[in-house]
Amino acid sequence: MRKNKNKRQPAKRKAASQTQNSKRPCSDSPKRTENPQLTPFEIFFKEIEKFSKLHMKDRDRVQEILQSMQKAGSKTLQVISDFDMTLTRFEYNGKRCPTCHNILERSDAISSDCKKKLQELLDKYYPIEIDSTLSVEEKLPLMVEWWTKAHELLVNQKIKKAGLAKAVKDSEAKLRDGYQYFFDHLNEHSIPLLIFSAGIGDILEEVIRQTEVFHPNVKVISNYMDFDESGVLKAFKGELIHIYNKKEGALLNTGHFQELRTRTNVLLLGDSLGDLNMADGVQDMENILKIGFLNDKVEERKQSYLDSYDIVLIKDETLDVPNAVIRFLTE
Numbered sequence: 633m634r635k636n637k638n639k640r641q642p643a644k645r646k647a648a649s650q651t652q653n654s655k656r657p658c659s660d661s662p663k664r665t666e667n668p669q670l671t672p673f674e675i676f677f678k679e680i681e682k683f684s685k686l687h688m689k690d691r692d693r694v695q696e697i698l699q700s701m702q703k704a705g706s707k708t709l710q711v712i713s714d715f716d717m718t719l720t721r722f723e724y725n726g727k728r729c730p731t732c733h734n735i736l737e738r739s740d741a742i743s744s745d746c747k748k749k750l751q752e753l754l755d756k757y758y759p760i761e762i763d764s765t766l767s768v769e770e771k772l773p774l775m776v777e778w779w780t781k782a783h784e785l786l787v788n789q790k791i792k793k794a795g796l797a798k799a800v801k802d803s804e805a806k807l808r809d810g811y812q813y814f815f816d817h818l819n820e821h822s823i824p825l826l827i828f829s830a831g832i833g834d835i836l837e838e839v840i841r842q843t844e845v846f847h848p849n850v851k852v853i854s855n856y857m858d859f860d861e862s863g864v865l866k867a868f869k870g871e872l873i874h875i876y877n878k879k880e881g882a883l884l885n886t887g888h889f890q891e892l893r894t895r896t897n898v899l900l901l902g903d904s905l906g907d908l909n910m911a912d913g914v915q916d917m918e919n920i921l922k923i924g925f926l927n928d929k930v931e932e933r934k935q936s937y938l939d940s941y942d943i944v945l946i947k948d949e950t951l952d953v954p955n956a957v958i959r960f961l962t963e
């Protein structure tokens with residue numbers, strides 16, 4: 633786990649997706665109009681229901697959770713979020729955006745032979761990852777196999793630590809629209825943001841550093857690279873975190889959750905069913921609101937997402953809904 637100590641790094645790169653008026657919480661949400669008949673909660677809820685990409689199985693339950701969280705106040709709130717395809721975009725201009733692993737795999741740091749092998753792994757294992765007919769238990773060993781093989785290939789490439797910033801700079805990685813408000817607003821209200829990722833911590837940190845949102849309230853649990861004294865990758869550190877073992881990862885990081893024991897209300901953001909376990913280490917949890925991004929294979933997976941996440945955002949490339957929620961919870 634890393635805690636960011638660098639408050640602000642010099643501007644290196646702004647994500648192309650965030651070009652104007654970054655303080656606006658909801659880029660395409662309707663303007664708020666005063667209605668004396670409605671309570672602030674009703675106004676807020678009507679507003680989020682207008683998002684066409686938002687789906688809920690149990691609207692009353694979502695209302696109940698939100699009201700209870702608001703009553704408890706923002707001092708009891710913590711946010712736990714996945715990174716790849718949750719805080720980052722899934723698609724941009726019709727093209728798939730890269731994950732942390734993809735950023736490295738597509739960079740100059742990797743030979744073409746290795747790229748080919750990594751692509752073969754992706755072709756074999758990604759269909760398994762998103763297969764709605766397989767259980768998590770069935771997928772788990774195969775996901776470990778995928779991650780382990782990919783990490784072995786990367787280690788053999790003798791990647792240099794010094795080249796990571798360039799790999800990120802040259803990549804097509806993009807945080808979702810509205811990211812600036814999301815990161816800045818949480819930081820301004822001293823709300824802890826835990827980014828819990830099966831990606832690569834070093835790359836993830838570089839993405840948020842280059843977009844200037846690596847604020848002091850951000851902590852990261854992820855797979856970190858281990859470099860030798862000459863700055864060459866020799867291994868990955870610690871226990872492997874993959875897409876379906878976030879529960880174990882959460883339980884290994886009890887120290888973090890112990891520090892946040894007064895933060896008993898959780899906003900969880902994810903894009904995989906494995907992300908639902910990210911809050912398993914939270915102590916004395918009172919409420920949890922789970923927002924899930926459903927990016928791919930929508931028809932096959934819609935029902936399972938609706939059954940598991942309180943709010944499902946279908947093919948939504950923005951953080952507008954999470955932003956509306958955090959704005960409401962901090963008002």
Ligand SMILES: [Mg+2]
Nearest residue numbers: 714716717903
């Ligand atoms: Mg993800």
